Amino acid sequence: MSAIEPLPVDPRLEPLFHPGSVAVVGASSRPERVGARVLRFLVQGGFAGSILPVNPRAEELYGLRCHPSITALPEVPDLAVLAVDASQATAAVRELAARGGRTAICLAAGFRESGAAGAVLEDELARTARELGVTLLGPNSAGIRHTATGLFATFATDVALGPLPGSVAVVSQSGGLAGYLGAAVTKSRGIGYRWIVDPGNEADVDVADCLAVLARDPEVSVIGLITEGFSDGDRVRRALATAAAQSTPVVVLKIGTSEAGARAAASHTGALAGSDRVYDAVLRQHGVLRARDEHEFLAALRLHAAGRVPQGRGVAVFSLSGGVATLLADLCSERDLDIPTLPPPPDPAAAEALPAARFDNPLDLTGQIGSRPDLLEDVLDHVLGRPEIHSAVLGFAYMLQATHISDVFVPAIVRMAARHGKPLIITGLANAAAEADLAAAGIPVEPLAIDAVDAIAAASPARPAGRPGPRASVPAPPVAGTVETGPAAAARLRGIPFVTSSVVTLPEEAAAVAAELGWPVVAKLEGTGEAHKTEGGLVRTDLADPAALDVAFRALAAERDRRGIGQIVLQPQVEGVETVLGLSTDPTFGPVVMVGLGGVFVETLQDVAFGLPPLDRAEAARAIRSLQGFPLLDGARGSRPACVEELVDAVVALSDAALAHRGRLLEADVNPFVVSSVPGRSAAVDVLLTWADGGPE
Structure with missing residues (x-):
């Protein structure tokens, strides 16, 4: 079978992601209004193209001439941001199309996510856009942001605090989480973003479209996807195949996994929450990392943004205390990370200078390293150079708060991280200068050991074959339909061998047929339509001689006659x-x-x-x-x-x-x-x- 084909980028998306001009329909001077925030963010963000405010009651806003209507605009906008009520959105799309515009973002809520009346509004909006050839992001969207061009077509208030440009792209079906996790919290952790896109209710442009576009941006280091559910699984799989083909990693935070969460997701977007075990299978199959929670999501983004991601699950654990070493080792094991045994450093100087240290894995350097901080670089070089080591956690407690130690440790750590290209995370406390220097080098400092290990686990590739996976539930009971069983059903599954089966009508025939098949045999009543024959008493096993077979045959024949349906089938008993x-x-x-x-x-x-x-x-x-x-x-x-x-x-x-x-x-x-x-x-x-x-x- 052929692999999943990547999803091509629809050319009509170009004005949405790279507009040369933006009209703000519903622009306002009142700072609490959505239209005011969109206009202000575009101006303050330094959007290089034309910004065209539309407001019939204002002549000028933020130093820009206002226009009374879309049709009165002096140029056809590449993109129109509709900052109007849900009841006005369809009319705005019609007016945009009349002016020649072909791309819009609808920010308003009050559509399908709000109930039946809103669904009617959304259907009308989507139908109108489709008929008029207008590409639509939303409705119920928090818009789109691109720090490289100053395109802040959004009302999200985190923009007012100043975005932190970077290489991360975030696609979120929740506008609130897009702004909070994708922008505000990432900024607080030194993670900058390049794109944030919220497809909203996906009446037209969907998550798959966004993934396909962003995966092809060479400046994107990783895509973070926050999803409640997908409306078109095939397109999402093709978009994930696009990301894989472009070597763009994707980290997914799936919300709505609990029963209550699924109900909330359905009421929020109208998306199908779907089966969580199936989502898990899809993501694993496409090489996508699934974060268990927001902490893992952010940790994985940070390591990808730093350009150092584990290429395997082998971890080197450094510590200055036996207790810390044990704690880190336990945490790694609980998260299915490997702690390979390591040989001692080839230079005996370190062992001689640190007689109490253990040069195994975990590496307990003891507090003696504080008197010889210069030895750390050699030990790091030796360990990080090992092919079975893919990342390292350094448990330094509060030692990096001392400047005479951090002044030696930090440059050594930075050099070794750069030389070997493997992710390092420090757990402990550090003085401000040390923490800043480490952050600049893409080396996080986590006060708690569990956060450091979770970060490594979150970004590590999936467990290798042969390791136990997460427990999953069995499929739901069979759906209504036409049921087919036995050899006739097996014949439709080409390539799956089916045990030899013989229909027997008379008890005196049974022994001869069994002898031909080979003892022992199994007798069963087929053709009843029951999925679980054993539980229904319709299967007899371990029939090793004619006497046992005769008893079983007569019991099944009586059941056949009682039901008025079915036939008795003999099969050789397959061992395995x-x-x-x-x-x-x-x-x-x-x-x-x-x-x-x-x-x-x-x-x-x-x-x-x-x-x-x-x-x-x-x-x-x-x-x-x-x-x-x-x-x-x-x-x-x-x-x-x-x-x-x-x-x-x-x-x-x-x-x-x-x-x-x-x-x-x-x-x-x-x-x-x-x-x-x-x-x-x-x-x-x-x-x-x-x-x-x-x-x-």
């Missing part, structure tokens, strides 16, 4: 590790493939992994190896390893089937798929497909 394959349809992203260990692992431990088609063999293998129960497939406790490659084949085949039958095949349950230790023996034992009404054709 039971797994489960599933397919569900997510309302946002479409088909989702699931793989997990069967039995208690899926029912109780919920040990499953998800991926979105198209899945290649490498992606399928990563999903399988992320299972907590993977060692059972890999030969745990001396058992013979199962043929994992045959399970990989089955996952890819199910992914292919999902795309081949997209829109028709709603769910699939291949349970169990038995993975044998004998090549060529792995097979599906039971298959249930749920089709859209009307069946597969």
Whole structure:
């Protein structure tokens, strides 16, 4: 299967992101009004293009001539910022189109997010813009900001405090979080932004559009995405593929993950909150870092903005105290960071000068380093030069508050960070000059150890294959539709082998058929439409001789006659590790493939992994190896390893089937798929497909 195609940039977005002129419709002299703030921010921000205020009751605002209407503007604006009430927005779009304008930002709230009446207003606005060829950002948008050009087409009050230019781009479906996290809090931590965009209700321009544009800006070091949900999962996946193709990292803060949060998200934007486990799978599959909270989000942005991001999960822990070393090591382990064992420095001078120090990992340099601060550079050089080390946390407590130590430590730390290009974070306290010098070099200082380790964990790449992933819940119960089971269903899943099955109608035939299949056998009642035959008493296993088979056959025949439906099927009993394959349809992203260990692992431990088609063999293998129960497939406790490659084949085949039958095949349950230790023996034992009404054709 082909990979996800990147999303091209729509040419009509150019005037939105790079306008040469901006009209402010609803400009005002009253500072509390939205139109006043937009106009003031454009003027004070130094926007280089034309600024065209529209206000029929004013002649001049902020030294600029006002115009009574959009149609009276002396030039066609590239971009119009609509700082008018929701009830006036559609009329403003019509007037803009009449003047020849083709791009607008609607700042007003009171649309779909406010209820049914607002939804009607939004539909009218979107329809009018579409019919007149006007590109629309919003409504309910906090606008767009570009520090490089002074484009502050927003009413967000953080702009009044002075933006901090930088290389971070933020796309946020929450205008409040865009201004607070994306601008104000980042500024307080020394993180500057280049772009902030709020697509609002996404009546036209959506998150995917914004990602595709910003990912292609070579001056953007990282994109921070704050999202409540996506309306078009396919476009978002293509936009993430664009970011990957441009080597632009994306950090996502997904809000609305709890039941209450999902309700709040729905009422706020009308977006589908979607299934959180599916969002997690999508982001992992596209190499996107998902921050657990705002702290991790900011920490990841800061490291990316500094240009030093861990290329693996190996951490060197430095400390001046055994207790601090232990604390940092525990925190790293809890966050699944590796602490590789290190050899001692090749130069014995450090060990001789610091006899109490431990040159392992964690590296406990003890307080003796305070009397020989000059040795720190050599130790750092040795450790950071190791290929298994990708980042370092330096637990210096309050030692950097002493200037005679910081004057030696800080330059050494800065030099080593620059030489090796690996992220360093200091946990402890430092004097103001030291902290400023470190910040200028992109080296954060965190007073608390947990914040330092969280920052490293947030920016580190995803855990390698074979590590346990986060627990996920199993798919929702089957949806309504046409159900198909047994060999007929299995035949539609090309590439997934199905165990040999024989229909038996008479008890005297059963033993002969079983002998041909090979003892022991399994007898089951097929064709009843039940998803869980075992729980319904419709499956008999471990039938090792004719007598046991006869008892089982007669019991199933009685159940068949009682129901008036079904047929008795015999299968050879397949030996191996039971797994489960599933397919569900997510309302946002479409088909989702699931793989997990069967039995208690899926029912109780919920040990499953998800991926979105198209899945290649490498992606399928990563999903399988992320299972907590993977060692059972890999030969745990001396058992013979199962043929994992045959399970990989089955996952890819199910992914292919999902795309081949997209829109028709709603769910699939291949349970169990038995993975044998004998090549060529792995097979599906039971298959249930749920089709859209009307069946597969």
